[in-house]
Amino acid sequence: MKFLKISVLLLLSFFSNLSNSQQITDEKRQIWVGYITQSKFSDSFSIWNDFHWVPESFVIARTGLTYHFSNPLKTTSTVGYAHAWFYPTNQNKTFRPEHRVWGQTTFSHQKESFRFFHRIRYEARFRGVITDDFLQNEFNFNYRFRYLFQTRYYFKNPQKNQFFVMASDEILFNAGHEIKNAFRLDQNRISLGLGYQTKTMTFQLAYMNQLIESNNDYSFRMNHNIQLLIFHNFNLTKKTVK
Template identity: 40%
Template sequence: MKLIYRLILFLLIGSFTHHLSSQEDFIYENQVWVGYLTSSRVSDRISIWNDAHFVPESFLIVRTGVTYHFNYSEKVKGSSTLGFARLWLYSQNDITPTRNEYRPWGQTTASFNLNKFTITNRFRYDARFRQEIEDNVLLDSYEFNWRLRYFLMAKYPLIVNDEKNTEWYAYSFNEILFDTGRNVTNGFRLNQNRFTVGIGYKFDNLRIQLGYLNMIKNPPVDGSKVWANTAMLMVFHNFDFRNNKKQ
């Protein structure tokens, strides 16, 4: 039980941090985030990753990759993915044009069960090539920096029906993102903190999650932070193309 309490405490760090920061100057935003993520298993070890995310007036990203599945131990499942992402970065004014971003990326995950909880850890690396803008004109040059991300999620089953292969569950996660590189102030900075709570429904090879995401985003230069209240809808679709499995 002590481990569970520690886990819940860690997941609440994001929410507690937001509360402590509430007296700072913020720009407040309300937004919607929708995403569709697929994993297509082509062998016992290999699957193909594809996903797309859209936040109106903020960004659109499409991402692909190849995942290698393995086990750290009998109880801990892992995977590593290498891929490439294409982004369109939108501005909230009518002057600044849409910027392009190209992002090679990689991640490693570890998942295990703790009593009834399913715990997922993820470390992700983004190499960000973002198109430069000068006087509201897009340039042919690109700025480059790295982004490091740590993600911790806990999922708890609420209603499980083994006969129909369905499940209702609650989930919460916290993700911390850091920028680093020559183009980053002081070479290293906190980029964002993302804290989410929500509920999900699983049936067959499909999962649908609806949640509330609270993001605090630091500006790249001195200025007000952004406090984003976000309604998040995620759809996860798993396919199995191995010869001995049916889709």
């Protein structure tokens, strides 16, 4: 409990000071909707699918194959492909497509009513080039590395369905020869919210503060997101009839 409080306070203090000390050039309020599924077809493998939509910002669909390790940390590793569309900017009309090859590893652990979740994600990003509001037959390329830490506190409930509160922070870095200095901060996302979990589904409503660093200088954009995420687990394994 003490460790959780100290960690959350340090994270919030650090990124609050970061945002206050940097130049915020633009702020937006957005709605973020996501639907994430895991379809397990054997004891070791499942299919990952997720879809996210932020109106006037982006749409992304992601799929992948997940391997489930047999260990106390419930470790998983996933590899897959994603396709994104980014809305036009500055009164242009052309959407920017993006192809992503991605992979991630997750693990979690519990202490009493707390659940701690970690996710490390890698993305190879092929981003469409737009010139004079026309999509070109070429792509820019860079890597992105992401680390997410989330804590949930579950309220005691004699039933299987549970309410929880959550806090998370995800930090994202860009890398590659097209990135200034070859490695730099891309975004930081701090979320606070609450949720409801059943045997197969989880509903999570949160506020996300999204700090985005410019690719050209050290100014920032800030998005205030109201985020609704729905997680859905499917068990496709055959039950043995006794």
